[in-house]
Amino acid sequence: MSDNTHQHRPNALSRFTAWLMHHLQSLVFSLGKAYRSPSATLMTVAVIAITLTLPSGFYLLLKNIQTISGDLRSSTQISLFLDMKLSLENALQFNTQLQQRPDIATTQFISRTQALTEFKQSSGFGKSLDHVKDNPLPHTIIVSPASQLDTLAIKTLLSKLESLAEVDIAKLDTEWLEKLFTIVEIAKRSVIIISLLFSFAVLLIIGNTIRLDIQNRYQEIVVTKLIGATNAFIRRPFLYSGVWYGLFGGLLSWLIIELSILVLSGPFDSLNLLYQSQFTIISFSFSDFLIIICCSTLLGLAGSWLAVARHLNEIEPK
Amino acid sequence: MIQFHNITKRYPGGYEALNNVSLNLQAGEMAFLTGHSGAGKSTLLKIISLIEKPTRGQAILNQINLNNLPNSRIPYIRRNIGFIFQDHQLLFDRTVFDNVALPLIIQGYHHTEIARRTRAALDKVGLLHKEKSLPITLSGGEQQRVGIARAVVHKPMLLLADEPTGNLDPVLSREIMQIFIDFHQVGVTVLVASHDLSLIEELQKPVVTLNRGKIIHNDLEPVDV
Numbered sequence A: 001m002s003d004n005t006h007q008h009r010p011n012a013l014s015r016f017t018a019w020l021m022h023h024l025q026s027l028v029f030s031l032g033k034a035y036r037s038p039s040a041t042l043m044t045v046a047v048i049a050i051t052l053t054l055p056s057g058f059y060l061l062l063k064n065i066q067t068i069s070g071d072l073r074s075s076t077q078i079s080l081f082l083d084m085k086l087s088l089e090n091a092l093q094f095n096t097q098l099q100q101r102p103d104i105a106t107t108q109f110i111s112r113t114q115a116l117t118e119f120k121q122s123s124g125f126g127k128s129l130d131h132v133k134d135n136p137l138p139h140t141i142i143v144s145p146a147s148q149l150d151t152l153a154i155k156t157l158l159s160k161l162e163s164l165a166e167v168d169i170a171k172l173d174t175e176w177l178e179k180l181f182t183i184v185e186i187a188k189r190s191v192i193i194i195s196l197l198f199s200f201a202v203l204l205i206i207g208n209t210i211r212l213d214i215q216n217r218y219q220e221i222v223v224t225k226l227i228g229a230t231n232a233f234i235r236r237p238f239l240y241s242g243v244w245y246g247l248f249g250g251l252l253s254w255l256i257i258e259l260s261i262l263v264l265s266g267p268f269d270s271l272n273l274l275y276q277s278q279f280t281i282i283s284f285s286f287s288d289f290l291i292i293i294c295c296s297t298l299l300g301l302a303g304s305w306l307a308v309a310r311h312l313n314e315i316e317p318k
Numbered sequence B: 001m002i003q004f005h006n007i008t009k010r011y012p013g014g015y016e017a018l019n020n021v022s023l024n025l026q027a028g029e030m031a032f033l034t035g036h037s038g039a040g041k042s043t044l045l046k047i048i049s050l051i052e053k054p055t056r057g058q059a060i061l062n063q064i065n066l067n068n069l070p071n072s073r074i075p076y077i078r079r080n081i082g083f084i085f086q087d088h089q090l091l092f093d094r095t096v097f098d099n100v101a102l103p104l105i106i107q108g109y110h111h112t113e114i115a116r117r118t119r120a121a122l123d124k125v126g127l128l129h130k131e132k133s134l135p136i137t138l139s140g141g142e143q144q145r146v147g148i149a150r151a152v153v154h155k156p157m158l159l160l161a162d163e164p165t166g167n168l169d170p171v172l173s174r175e176i177m178q179i180f181i182d183f184h185q186v187g188v189t190v191l192v193a194s195h196d197l198s199l200i201e202e203l204q205k206p207v208v209t210l211n212r213g214k215i216i217h218n219d220l221e222p223v224d225v
């Protein structure tokens, strides 16, 4: 408007600090508002948290399955039964050759006599086998493939080893592993779908909460618009409310999962004891934690933005 | 300050609240707007404060044509107007001080400046001692005065009041009107819509009278073409 009105207006710098101040005020104000109506806030945050717990819980489950299957893969071994005509020296030499291959991590050599002794001990036939003159067992080498090899590479290694003259039979049981990997792949995609669906649900929950909030403060919005508030000014506290909902929802869901892991780890330990395994439940890494919190906060912002864009501009003084 | 050129306002439904109204309120003037209930007083004020758009004709506020103003500019135009409502429209979840400070917060004043001006405005309406009260604890007259303090705190060039004394007794009404006259005396343009004919007569200011959307009496200068 005319120049005389600009004289007592704040200058650009102080307007910027005021803008910053209003952001801070909105931030604190929306937090204070949440604090003043604790039960309503808690309910919304709990709904958001539970909704978020499902996808992040599934993600964690998947992560655990992947690690376990990874362990299994690295424990994959190929048994090489050597040619019966091979002498002990030649067999040992062959073993050293194998050890130098880059696609093999370690080998374990079991000589014919060793194999027989072990068999006697473990089979319980002990004495009766003493009468067997000719040892029917070949020299055996247990090969652990290099850890970076995937299923396909392991299969290639297997056929390569089998084609060697020294090797009579090479054996690997991979079928069930492949099945497991397929299942993991399916689970991975399910987690993505579930995450998308539940993120959408969080978006709707927050959007609806903010919509109700806007309706409750209809009068205030009308008055501030009449006094000359811009849409951005009116929008701000609502957007920050959404951010808080998202942030606290994310934190609570993280807490829920950590507690669930605590509850599950007891029985898991006894399982380990029974099977003499060393599986431990993997919890969220710090970057997982950050991703969850960032995603939930962003969802909060997006949800409130949707509500604000749809409902705030509709409100005009009458 | 305010110029209406043949303004007609037809509400959806076809009712013509204003019919070919022309008006010229100069900067620094103070005038009353009267007329029976439904005559179109509020509609006229709403056009000035950009709440309603005229169906026909041109409304000009301080050389700015209000007809085809982009929505994004509306807030900034409104900051030059102090609006006083019959039902004062205070926000009941915050203190008197916070209510009055709102226009300054919206416009981004520094907080020390906000405190200074808010107290000055409250002092002007005699309510400085109530700054920490909640509006609900105030009497009707006090609430109306808080509304006035909020309308003038940012020193607008134009003060619009829609039946500011509608709910008040004669003594309080006179007090409120006196506050408007004080502002007029320091150079603010004032337009007050009111039913209170006896009080208006007493104050001896120019009067514009509406009847069914038409001006039937106008003490102001005619619109220059």
Ligand SMILES: Nc1ncnc2c1ncn2[C@@H]1O[C@H](COP(=O)(O)OP(=O)(O)OP(=O)(O)O)[C@@H](O)[C@H]1O
Pocket (backbone or CB within 6 Å): B011, B012, B013, B015, B016, B017, B035, B036, B037, B038, B039, B040, B041, B042, B043, B044
């Ligand atoms: N939003 C609206 N939609 C339709 N008609 C309306 C609207 N607002 C006002 N009117 C009509 O326009 C006419 C003028 O209304 P206005 O509020 O301007 O009168 P007024 O002079 O302020 O009356 P009062 O003294 O009772 O406040 C009335 O007949 C009213 O019914």
Ligand SMILES: [Mg+2]
Pocket (backbone or CB within 6 Å): B041, B042, B043, B162
């Ligand atoms: Mg009216």
